[in-house]
Amino acid sequence: MDLIRAGAKRCLDLNEMEELRNDAYINSKVAKQRMKRWHDQLISNKEFWKGQRVLLYDSRLHIFPGKLKSRWIGPFIIHQVHLNGVVELLNSKAHTLLKSMVIVSSHSLSHSSKKRRK
Template structure:
């Protein structure tokens, strides 16, 4: 009698564990879908380029003390899955990943002068 009750208890524990695993899997899948929608929405909002726009290209290996953004380049054409064609100032065109681009803002910058007075400390 004791073995039968123990077997039934173990059977119920195994099924309960399986239900917990299924619940965790479904919860994880829903979370991943939500994160993907949020990520895709944010990418598409900021990456709307038109033909003729000036863009900067991200370089992952710029070297010491150099900017990671090169350019400006002229946006020429968009392909499926995020690939785009850009043209540099000398007229060469090449394809790059559209996620590595950002809009180049070609406006004059007003320099702001800041005067910092240094005082000699008393000894």
């Protein structure tokens, strides 16, 4: 008789733990969606078009980059913009198309201002 009661209590405890786990999973999913919405609203949509001058973010790891060294390289000229966010860049100093082509994501680009310090 005692074993039957212990088995029933164990089943109830397991069911309760399963419900708690499901509630935690749902709460975690809701929190992640809320966090994603918050981060997505901070992203500014940048529009690029052919012929525009842009700067490219240098994402390589530099051990000692220098205190005031800029992380942006360029300027580059946009050769082509694709729908999936890929941008083909031309080096503004090179004259040949094949050696100066760079294909990057639009997330690593910034609009170039005409006044640029060196």
